Amino acid sequence: GAGVSQTPSNKVTEKGKYVELRCDPISGHTALYWYRQSLGQGPEFLIYFQGTGAADDSGLPNDRFFAVRPEGSVSTLKIQRTERGDSAVYLCASSPGIGEGEKLFFGSGTQLSVL
Amino acid sequence: QQQVKQSPQSLIVQKGGISIINCAYENTAFDYFPWYQQFPGKGPALLIAIRPDVSEKKEGRFTISFNKSAKQFSLHIMDSQPGDSATYFCAASNYGDDKIIFGKGTRLHILP
Numbered sequence: 201g202a203g204v205s206q207t208p209s210n211k212v213t214e215k216g217k218y219v220e221l222r223c224d225p226i227s228g229h230t231a232l233y234w235y236r237q238s239l240g241q242g243p244e245f246l247i248y249f250q251g252t253g254a255a256d257d258s259g260l261p262n263d264r265f266f267a268v269r270p271e272g273s274v275s276t277l278k279i280q281r282t283e284r285g286d287s288a289v290y291l292c293a294s295s296p297g298i299g300e301g302e303k304l305f306f307g308s309g310t311q312l313s314v315l
Numbered sequence: 316q317q318q319v320k321q322s323p324q325s326l327i328v329q330k331g332g333i334s335i336i337n338c339a340y341e342n343t344a345f346d347y348f349p350w351y352q353q354f355p356g357k358g359p360a361l362l363i364a365i366r367p368d369v370s371e372k373k374e375g376r377f378t379i380s381f382n383k384s385a386k387q388f389s390l391h392i393m394d395s396q397p398g399d400s401a402t403y404f405c406a407a408s409n410y411g412d413d414k415i416i417f418g419k420g421t422r423l424h425i426l427p
Binding site: 204231233240241242243244245248255256258259291293295298299301302304305306307308309 | 319321347349356357358359360361364404406408410412413414415416417418419420
């Protein structure tokens with residue numbers, strides 16, 4: 201596609217439920233990033249992939265959060281036992297490769313609301 | 316510990332005026348300093364970026380001024396337009412480490 205695509209655009213769930221958020225990067229981009237943006241705050245780094253492997257997952261807040269990118273393209277962010285504090289916009293971004301931050305493009309995000 | 320501190324939180328400027336947003340960083344290993352623009356319901360988009368080997372970079376109406384010794388950099392928007400109304404984020408990262416650290420953002424409103 202022309203840009204980074206994230207689905208769903210909105211997700212409402214109940215506390216304790218499991219959710220999956222999907223990111224489809226720009227075609228040919230090998231690096232993929234997940235960020236979380238709370239209301240009124242800047243994006244906060246969660247994890248990034250180079251190809252299929254997680255190059256840096258130091259931003260994942262706890263073991264309820266997990267992300268995969270099995271074929272080096274689409275990525276899924278998985279959140280188990282959701283909590284109200286997980287409510288935020290989850291942003292995905294991609295770039296042609298590591299070290300090409302000037303070519304980093306963000307999707308429009310998934311607004312997650314945990315009731 | 317907030318590694319990138321941005322001010323002001325919000326800013327109102329008359330059309331045609333100059334908008335100035337400031338940013339300070341702590342980690343001297345940072346060597347890439349981008350500014351992002353974000354409209355409601357959209358992801359951030361790269362506006363302009365600078366590396367510490369220059370003190371200023373200009374692209375159209377947007378200028379970054381960089382002061383390495385003070386560990387500060389700022390965004391100047393000349394001839395501000397209503398279409399510039401958005402949230403602006405300064406950010407920083409280390410070369411080779413693609414983990415970009417964002418400031419908390421400045422909500423800019425340009426009065427028509």
